[in-house]
Amino acid sequence: MKRITLIILMLVPLFVFSYQINISEDMLTFDKSGDYDIVSIEGIMASTYEPGTPGLPSYPVQLALPNGMEIASVDVTYSYPIELDGYFNIYPAQIPAKISDPKEEATFTPPNPAYYNLNTEFPGELVESFSSGNMGGFSVATINFTPLQYIPAQHKLILYTIINFEVTYKPMEGDKVYPRKRSLKVEERWRDIIKSMVINPDEVGYSGASLIDTSVTLDDDIVEYLIICDSDYSADLSDLEYWKTKKGYKAEIITTDDIYANYDGEDEQEQIRNCIIDYFENHGLLYVVLAGKVNKINYRSCYVPADPNYIPTEMYYADLDGTWNDDGDSYWGEPNDGQDFYYDVWLG
Template sequence: MNKIAIILAILLFLPSISLAKDKMEIKYSFSQPVLKKIMCNNILYDEVYLEKSSTYGNSGEPALPAYPSYILLPQGKYVKKINAFAGEKISLGKGYNLMPVEKSIPLGSEKIFPFKNFNLNVYPGKIFTEIGTYSFRGYNILVLAIHPVQYIPSSGEIFYYKEITIEVELCEGKVNPLFRGVEKDKKEVVKKVDNPEVLNTYKTNDLSQSYELLIITNKKLESNFNELKEYKESRGIKTIVEKIEDIGYDADKLRDYIRNAYINYGIEYVLLGGDIDIIPAKMLWVYGLDENVDPYETFMPTDLYYACLDGTFNYDKDDKWGEPTDGENGKDVDLIAEVYVGRACVNSLQEAKNFVEKTIEYDKTKIDEIYLNEICLAGEYLGDYGIASYGGNYLEQLIGECNDDGYSTKGIPLSYNITKLYDGEDGYWNKEDILNVINRGTHMIHHLGHSSTNYNMRLMPEDVEGLENNKYCLIYSQGCYAGAFDYDDCMAEYLTKSENGAFACIMNARYGFFWSYRTDGDSQRYHREFVDAIFGEKIFSIGKANQDSKEDNLYLINRSMMRWCYYQLNLFGDPSINLHVNSPPEKPQKPAGSNKGRIKNEYSFSTFAIDAEGDAIYYKWNWGDGNVSDWIGPFIANETVNATHSWEKRGIYIVKVIAKDEYGGISEWSEPASISIPIFRENIFLKILEAIFKLMNLL
């Protein structure tokens, strides 16, 4: 979440925070949950929604909202014990039949599973779940899922707590060795936690030398990536290129090297310049629960291992790296990234040349290029699962503000030209449709459908080789195995190493997962948060946006297949590249000015709007009396501007303002201000005196 979103969340939920030497408290306040009816399999269920919360629980259990808690611990302090104290308990009534948590199903499956029976007295029967303590660049963060809403299946009663206080008892420990204490780290952690005031307990340092991007490749491909280095440095991004031969073809040695570069050089991004045969990948073991089938488990290649640099990923020293107890002292493995990692899955000089040229060409694209406004959503038929039968129903959640499934994301603005390729009852789209989309020039493609290592978006490798586009795209797909780069080749590799196609892809190393009868699928969670990172949180770096989508879902890591998806979503592309998103200005500040006035007198109101790219801003004022100004400007972004208006009639008028950047991106309307214009009755006595004085002057 970005800083402004955090501030709003703090104001909304009113957490009260106190810090003592040996303990800290955070108080969370909750609004009343909203109840809705939903029909599923001809059964009428109830659903519970709580603002800024998400569905939590195992498949078949009552679907209840959980609230995310990210608590920054003081420097050198660790968790000794966690206590929770519930405030006023409020019943919402009895007789409710809660919708169960849906099944997590591989995208290739067409099997339908029945719901479980509820078998506990109270769900979830506890106030919080401890997810774990994780570290971001030496800042220790306790992650909890808070359960303000409870359910009694026997009576159907739902109740909630208006307030919950989390008390964390602290103990002394060592300062995290990955703590750098630089200003840019401090700015990032503010966006991640509920209690940023604890930052005052962390010391600050300066690095003697600082780089932003580390590229690791081999001797054969070094010249290609040196070209990328030269380009990056011409854009002000200080870059190092290192050879795997000097480090050693070993995932653990490579992780140690990246950790040292992070500490000593201040790197933020890592580009792995080679396929798995050139740059090794760590194979992590992952396990997930599905409904009425054997649990899924597998080993998968994940570059998350090189991004999350704290501690070990194999505490018990068995052959299964990445178990939830494989972190330091048998705790969870590190899941918050110190650096942001992408991979160029290339083997030859020509493939490396293609990748580098596409990366540079995209980065050089001017923001006013027409094709940057083109986005495609491609959804396929998934099986007979009610609302979840068609991928298009999921992809619609990527557009605009979406509050579906109990959480909020901000997606693709309606100002974009969105092409929708959706399977439906009226027919299916075919590969010629998606080939036309790519060849004519499309900025982003979001896909949900069946895939494999050599099949994605209804394309095969030979189709990719025949692409003719010279305007390159980003592709995000929820399909199975399209990003399995431990196989000979996968579709993500074909799309990024070919002469045309994509400059970057984000794809799954193994199965993608959706939910039957509901759109709150595990893969969908990450997809929505990725789009929200770009358009909601204004995170334009692809690598950072991909990781943000994971960390926003960290409090759900133990839900169904969430860990599976957390591990497998790899970036095939340069993580430091910024998306050319003509992001609209943020909503202007509420107009500031008089709240009372007189007829025909002019009154001034002021506002300002933040624009992430620093574009010039225009404003349009609605004065509430039928008068709306033309676009006024341009003005410098973030600069306070003034406008004046007079009203002709008595009344209370609503004043609001909207902003537009120089490329046409339009904000939301501001919060309204009001001004009251009463009619002042004329004083007859004063009128008589005025007439007498005029008469005397004539005499």
């Protein structure tokens, strides 16, 4: 008897969209540092390339994506280069440092001859990196372009003034949070925020949440402004709760004692974050106020490339996607720990 093996291929649907960006010479600014030239695009001069390589700026472009989608690939289909007038000695990329670090303590990284002797364009690619994420229930992405290319051996700068590119999308992976319901006012506020960020505002849709027009229908379950504090401050903050509600954003106070008694978590920081996630998913939360001393509402120390000791951040309470510690070690916010660095609530 013949045995038939059935193999089922799970095909992931892909969607392709085309866009164009334009970069003009008047968007560039040049400065000097000793014998080196520092170039920026609309004030952006940071480079994420290896220290010692030519320090060219990236140009971030943000896109609204169809909800539940993320970028699979970015392909440049057409570009228009021009050579800039001048003899350029581009400042080398440096080791990342915190803004608060004293500049006099920074160690200068000299040019790496392996790159500065190149007779070809550096970095050679017009797309440096891209990332996708969930922002307030909307899918968004950032693409970092490198429209400036440098030929070190010839001291030439090439500017790609027109870049046509195709973006391929796929269903979003990872643990994301989405609002199940929210007020129409909060939904429109988020749509306005996303539209102001992206190059394709006409493609901004809706989050998929059940929308309630609170100007017509009262819903006691809606909480748009959450005040988290320890019990010592709750009475003092009742006026803020009342005022915000009167201003049109339903406010509520919850104490840390209530949070620690009712929400699970590995530690108090995770319990607070899980409370915020609950209010975001189920009550239409937009604003969060953390009020109290650090021993009552603690920050989360997270990974940054510029500091091996990790630094405190409250972004942990604003970016609600992922666990911020997917590998389960004692270090939070590492590159593969699940966060996408797009905020989901406004935090203060």
